Amino acid sequence: MQNDISEMKALQCKLDASLCSVMARLEQIEKHVTGFQTSLQPIAPIEQHLQSLHKSVISQQQKVVNLEDYSRRSNLLVFGVPEAKSESEDELQRRLSAASLINGLV
Numbered sequence: 001m002q003n004d005i006s007e008m009k010a011l012q013c014k015l016d017a018s019l020c021s022v023m024a025r026l027e028q029i030e031k032h033v034t035g036f037q038t039s040l041q042p043i044a045p046i047e048q049h050l051q052s053l054h055k056s057v058i059s060q061q062q063k064v065v066n067l068e069d070y071s072r073r074s075n076l077l078v079f080g081v082p083e084a085k086s087e088s089e090d091e092l093q094r095r096l097s098a099a100s101l102i103n104g105l106v
Contacts, residue, residue: 081099
């Protein structure tokens with residue numbers, strides 16, 4: 001019986017040592033987690049700003065596309081109809097409509 005008690009005391013000492021080791025490691029992990037949380041706090045506003053900039057870039061890209069499309073609207077190329085250098089847009093339109101009537105394009 002005395003032997004059993006001494007074995008239990010030895011086992012209890014080992015368990016206490018293991019528990020102390022686990023507790024020390026747990027404290028280190030808690031410190032690391034706290035450090036990570038502290039370092040992540042400034043990242044949230046940066047992510048929000050990045051999302052805002054991303055939306056702005058997409059908006060600007062769409063505006064550029066719209067401007068390019070708008071600038072191309074008046075650039076109509078007509079092949080087979082000679083154009084004089086001093087010719088106005090109205091004169092060209094009249095000639096094109098006359099040519100389309102003659103050729104049956106309308």
